[in-house]
Amino acid sequence: MASLLQISQLFSLLFLLTLSPSLSSTCTSPKxxxxxxxxxxxxxxxxxxxxxxxxxxxxxxxxxxxxxxxxxxxxxxxxxxxxxxxxxxxxxxxxxxxxxxxxxxxxxxxxxxxxxxxxxxxxxxxxxxxxxxxxxxxxxxxxxxxxxxxxxxxxxxxxxxxxxxxxxxxxxxxxxxxxxxxxxxxxxxxxxxxxxxxxxSNDATKKRNVGSFILVLGLVFGLFSYLGCS
Missing domain, CATH: 2.60.40.1210 (Cellobiose dehydrogenase, cytochrome domain)
Known part of the structure; x- marks a missing residue:
């Protein structure tokens, strides 16, 4: 069975990969x-x-x-x-x-x-x-x-x-x-x-981020279920 550290690393990777397109869709501007x-x-x-x-x-x-x-x-x-x-x-x-x-x-x-x-x-x-x-x-x-x-x-x-x-x-x-x-x-x-x-807009970005987070949660729960059965 995979260790807790490996599961945490997978969670972080999936979250960043899913969230990145949402953040990159904002328009460029000075800081x-x-x-x-x-x-x-x-x-x-x-x-x-x-x-x-x-x-x-x-x-x-x-x-x-x-x-x-x-x-x-x-x-x-x-x-x-x-x-x-x-x-x-x-x-x-x-x-x-x-x-x-x-x-x-x-x-x-x-x-x-x-x-x-x-x-x-x-x-x-x-x-x-x-x-x-x-x-x-x-x-x-x-x-x-x-x-x-x-x-x-x-x-x-x-x-x-x-x-x-x-x-x-x-x-x-x-x-x-x-x-x-x-x-x-x-x-x-x-x-x-x-x-x-x-x-x-801020609202649109927040909605995309929430959707991304929900998707990540679904993937993680699926991963836990798979590892629990293996």
Missing amino acids: LISSYQTCTQLSSLSSSLHFTYNRLNKSLSIAFTATPPSPSGWVAWGINPTSTGMAGTQAILGYRNSDGTMSVKTLNISSYSDLVEGKLSFDVSDKRAVFNSGDGSITIFATVQNPGDGKINHVWQVGPSVSKGFPDKHDFKPENLASKGSLDLNGSGQSGSSSSDTSS
Whole structure:
């Protein structure tokens, strides 16, 4: 009959093997992000969006992460209340200054050639940006008030440089043109024309982990029954 130590080792191995796929399904993010309800791996520009929507005060807290094409580049995320493209987007811009400090600005993109810095159509608070030295990415943090109910149109982008506090033009490669989608504030993540995104929430992860644990218990009980009869 197998020893208790061997049975314990088998239990640990089965648990780790079963649990690993559940944990690996969450989207990638810097270690500094940990308190958001939902994470969506966006469909282009190797970017991700963590967010929490508070239904009581109708506020949306976000952490958007992307890597600019150069160290002096910029990243931006925004909501378009009227359309699905860039024109009309109320954007939050983040970039690294030459002295290493970070800047965050709000821009009203009324057209592809007209960027106006200032107040957006919704209030934005707690905005800041962090440079992630490990991979060169930038994370923008902000809280948006009354962004809309249900699904909202959001747009994200990266660019190579900043001139006099304004972002220079980004590339027009397929991944740049595809950086838009519909965001479900109820927690199911990204949907719409770029619905190939994967999303995960704490609740979904917990359910997968519980299911994995139940499966492991079944395997262990079966193993005990087999060893007891052998």
